[in-house]
Amino acid sequence: MHRMIKVESSxxxxxxxxxxxxxxxxxxxxxxxxKYLGVPEAVYTSLMRASSxxxxxxxxxxxxxxxxxxxxxxxx
Numbered sequence: 001m002h003r004m005i006k007v008e009s010s011x012x013x014x015x016x017x018x019x020x021x022x023x024x025x026x027x028x029x030x031x032x033x034x035k036y037l038g039v040p041e042a043v044y045t046s047l048m049r050a051s052s053x054x055x056x057x058x059x060x061x062x063x064x065x066x067x068x069x070x071x072x073x074x075x076x
Contacts, residue, residue: 009053017044024061030074037067 002016002025009029016025017039024039024047043060050056 005048007048007053011054012057015044015048015053017041024066025071026057026061028074031072032070032074033072035069035071036061037069039066 002018002023004014004016004025004027006014011029012026013029014025014027017023018025019041022038022040024036024044025033026036027033039061047053047056047060
């Protein structure tokens with residue numbers, strides 16, 4: 001199980017991580033919720049400590065081509 005934590009970012013509102021499943025949960029400011037699969041815990045820890053969460057996420061998660069599922073679409 002995971003809990004969501006509010007973060008300071010212009011693009012991301014909350015992050016969560018499921019250690020047992022190695023799943024990163026990302027809720028964007030748009031309301032969209034994504035689930036990134038196979039993300040190592042070290043990446044999540046570094047993401048939470050990054051001076052720019054959005055830049056780190058883009059560089060170390062989005063561009064690394066982790067598989068993802070859209071849990072909830074963005075609000076229209």
